[in-house]
Amino acid sequence: MLAYSLRRLLVAIPTILLLIVACFFLMHVAPGGPFTSERALPPQVLANIEARYGLDQPLWKQLWDYLYNIVVHFDFGPSFKFKDRDVNDIIAQGFPISLTYGSLSFLLATAVGVSLGIAAAIKHNSWIDYIAVGLGIAAQALPNFIMGPILILTFTLWLGWLPGGGWNGGQWQYLIMPVIALATSYMGSIARITRSSMLEVLNSNFIRTARAKGLPTRTVIWRHALKPTLLPVVSYLGPVFVYVLTGSVFVDIYFSTGGLGQAYVGSALSRDYAVLLGVTILYGALTVVVNLLTDLAYAWFDPKIRY
Amino acid sequence: MNKIIRTSLAGLLSSTIITGAAIAAGTHPETGEALADDQTFTYRILDEHSSVDPQVVEDVTGAEIVRDLFEGLMNQDEDGNLVPGAATGFTVNDSKDVYTFTLRDEAKWSNGDPVTAGDFVYAWKRAVNPELSSPYAWFMELMSIENAASIIAGEKPVDELGVKAIDDKTLEVRLSAPLPYFPQMTTHSTTFPAPQKVIEEFGDSWTKPENIVSNGAYVLTEHLPQERSVRERNEMYWDNDNTIIDKVVALVINDENVALTRYMAGELDRTEIPAGQYPRLNQEHPEEALSFPRLCNYYYTFNVSDSGPEAFKDPNVRQALSLAVDRAIITEKVKAGGEPQAFTFVPEATAGFAVPAVEMASMSQAERDELAKELLAEAGYGPDNPLSFEMVYNTDEAHKKIAVAVSQMWKQKLGVQVELANMEWKVFLEERGNQNFDLARGAWCGDYNEASTFLDLLQSDSGYNDGKYNNTRVDELLAEAKTSNDPAPLYTEVERIIAQETPVIPIYHYAGVYMMDSDVGNWPVNNVEQNWYSKNLYKLAE
């Protein structure tokens, strides 16, 4: 297991390198550069800017310098759009914010989603099942761009209970709406997958055997059914976890949280190369780690899987 | 991060205590209106600003902040007139190519150092220095400062820029050619002074709240990117006693509808009104909904270059399409924010610009439609040979509405087949800049209050002439206007040619359409460039 994990982490290095190279070239192929503006800059001014950021160098040289600076100085380069800050600043400022509301909403969505799903499966076709299904559908039917305005209209304008946006160091009043908005978008799916997976497991031979042995339902579920049930849920949660940790662009837009989600999409749209690459690397590293964790979790949930 | 906030909060507390004493009276010194105890102005900005470095900033929201933090030689008053800023005034020599500014004796930086002519010399050289590579370096070139162009091109050393500190309080500027509107251009953020010592000490991070030193009425005390930036009263500012607003907060809210909701909840003093909502809001909150003309135009440009469609090379076709656009519908029903209809390229609000009598403007829409059909038939397009082309715009709710409405007008009136295509901003710029379009959206806000800031766009080698319109007469007239004492007739002539040849379809001129809390005093609605200074505002007691 340990050897496997180490091997995976070693493989992660070329994986991320490949990711950087792929992303780097894709980025430069995309039309428009960071300094394409409404009124084309005079060629001399543009040349000065490109020289300053090294964009006049051949692509391989730019890539090499970029990698060199990361490895030697841990410097991810300057932002082309926000000239008062560099990529390290942007990630250092945005990531903790995304991490906070992302992990909270992940916990909320998982806790509620999994419980709903299990309850629904155990009491298949009962009112609990219907409520769980109904809630799941409702959560799915209200995507972020409806949830955002509805929450703000309700809690800020009509009730006046919560501030309509901002972060303010992550005080709880500022956290509630982002966490709820983000959590609802996954809660329904998690409940859904848990429910169907549990139904499947409850139908399988070993559970029937356990039941036939006369074990109490509770024991059967907690001891035998839970682990295999969670396996597909974990597969689904892996990518979701990475996604919420790096923040949601919708949450950042509607609640002005200042998280990384908007910085990420914004940098792609404004071709802010270094920011885009920097966040992509973070995203990639998280993906690798979380995928490793999910794979390890497989082995824990199903002892028959061995690496 | 937390530490910084805490220290700046401590700074804020001490400063409010002092200022609280300064305006104890609680009434406005001139109007005598009762003032609110809390003099905080909070407004929404669409997006995070690019920088607060005066020589680097390139966006409007950034420039607004910079105008509060730094003070240039001259300022604008509420009507856009030139008033003294860091300089008390200027003189110009007989050949009109040397300006001498006298700086205020009492002007100080926020760290107590005096503001000297050397600070301006340093800043202006900084602006053209290829090493800093300011995106607004071209503005110095536009100001015709001696040697600016060749320094930017790297052909001459930075020290040869035509600015000199005669003594600590006298600044001399030499121009390569006389420029009538040069003094107006000194209100632009690129020309603001910069604190050499601080920049040399902190390098690129000198603009961080904990490092920055500025000479304007405010200092930057807090900056949470993508969330808020806060500026507070600068005790060292020479006119601090007459400044009423203590604190200005800019909140980043990307979504305009959310911004409006938060305004309604009382979290903001100012926000933009989404397209089409002005009539309703004006009815429900007449004292808060504002609309006033601004110095921007909105148009569609034909691609008349080789890559453009054959049909658009015929002025009759272009004219017909322009005629058939019912501008009243766009301004009254789509935007509905009190925007003026546009039949000329330059907005009427521009200083010293007399709108020429364009024939189209005096016709009724029915007459225009009639003429449009005739012209199009003449050009050989009709039901059996319909004109068809693609119109592109960048993804945005308001642009989409206008494009849809205009395309429907053409379709219904002229039987023209229009395909709509929205593009992501950078793709749009790239395609438009490379003439990969038939008809494209365009808009421009004046860099200074003079007609040439707009008309220059139609000059054959302008960086924004994406339709590649090329008329030697227009180029000549514009070149002549640069040095003319009375350029107005030349501009009128250009507009007349444009109206005839229709390289663009002007649709409307912008209006500033805001929800503004009624307790905000003295918002400069008559300043068409919307160069506002927080130091001139105040908050009334409710």
Add this chain to the structure above:
Amino acid sequence: MLGKSQKAAHLAEEITDYTVIQGRSLWQDARMRFVRNKAAMASIFILGLIVLFTIIGPFFAVWNNEEIDWNVMGDVRGMGMPSVESGHFFGVDDLGRDLYSRVIQATTTSLLVGLIGAATALIVGTCYGIAAGYIGGRTDSAMMRFVDILLAIPATLIIILLLVVAGRSFFMLFIALGAVGWLTMARIVRGQTLTLKNREFIEAARAAGVSEFTIMYRHILPNLLGVVIVYASLLVPEMILTESFISFLGLGISEPYTSLGRLIAEGAGTMAYGTLWQLLFPLTFYVAIIITMFFIGDGLRDALDPKDR
């Protein structure tokens, strides 16, 4: 896959012996069980009604989907509400265009986008996931690292590039949707395959000399289908919403054509301005599609469960 099962359900009503799907007893059984599932059949019926509505709805429309009602434009809140007299049965959108016609057109688009997009993701993701999980070892590692890389490249970038390389078209929209949709699917399927391949019945099959391909196809695939189909039915709404983002970037559907995702987004933006119908009508259709997908997915899962006989 989903499209096929719909067809299967329709055919089921005719009760013929030979069906499109090879007529193997496993599938026949599944069909029988599916037909017996009331919720699923009701959902098929409702989905059928929606499809029917998109086909015959336009015959009752007074306005087409792009015509602007110039009289209503400018005072949508006052005059644009749903009304039979004005011919705007669902009211008008912010520009004064008939929402009835627009919703019909949007529903057609979104159904196609949702079903085809999800189906693409389902087929590609399942094949890839089974292959990776079953073969295992180095191949598995390499295949999954490839997925990791793709998952981490910003979708925005990929979509913008597709737009530039291939230009705007309806077909490219499906490519873009498929490109971003199959990755999670592949991970889920691979995870399931890993557990399945160690089960006794697979070992038994292998001992009996069944070929590897047949094991994957005959034994692993049917046991996966439950989870896969449920996830696919979750993908449908996701695809419908993703489309609105892709269109925002300029790839896919352009005005005057629209989709449910975009109508909902537009309606959500203006929900505080007294034109709530602009949100409610498209949302109703969207929710109806989600609910039917839920029960159809559930029904298929039950029906296809090889253990449940």
